[in-house]
Amino acid sequence: MKIAFIAHDKEKxxxxxxxxxxxxxxxxxxxxATGTTGKLISDMTGIKVHRFLSGPMGGDQQIGSKVAQGEMDMVIFLRDPLTAQPHEPDISALLRICDVHCVPLAxxxxxxxxxAKALRR
Incomplete structure (x- = not known):
């Protein structure tokens, strides 16, 4: 499966x-993963991560594009619901495109x- 990871700063x-x-x-x-999130995951786990731009610089949209093209199977996006994000329209677009294309989104x-437990099975 192709799995995307995104995390706001407080969720990294x-x-x-x-x-x-x-x-x-x-x-x-x-x-x-988006830029910084992908670097952290790769550095801390040793897992190979294909990195996009950081979220505010277009990374959320790049992942959304992969979803729309049928090239992403799952998205795990740990959002910070209590902090306003300057790129909120991009975030909303990503959530919407996951819904439109029936891509599981956590x-x-x-x-x-x-x-993760379902994948383990």
Whole structure:
């Protein structure tokens, strides 16, 4: 599967810890991520990550493009729901395109855990 990871700044530690916990699952899949998130995941887990631009610089839109083209199977996007994001329109567009194309989207650790456990099976 092709899996994209995105995390807002306040969620970056959580996404790295999450990928570490499920490294045995994710190492067998093709991993994509926005810039900084991808670097952190790669550096901290050793998993190869195809990196896009950072989210505010267009990375969210690049992942959305892959979703629209049928080239992404799952998106795990740990969002910070309490902080306004300057690129909120890009975020909304990504969420919408996942819905339009029926691509599973986790936006918090609870749903991400369910996805990872399903992949493990």
């Amino acid at each position: 530690d959580d996404i790295v810890d999450f990928v570490k916990r499920y490294k045995d699952v994710f190492k067998d899949h093709e991993i994509f 936006t918090n650790l609870g749903s991400a855990e369910i996805f």
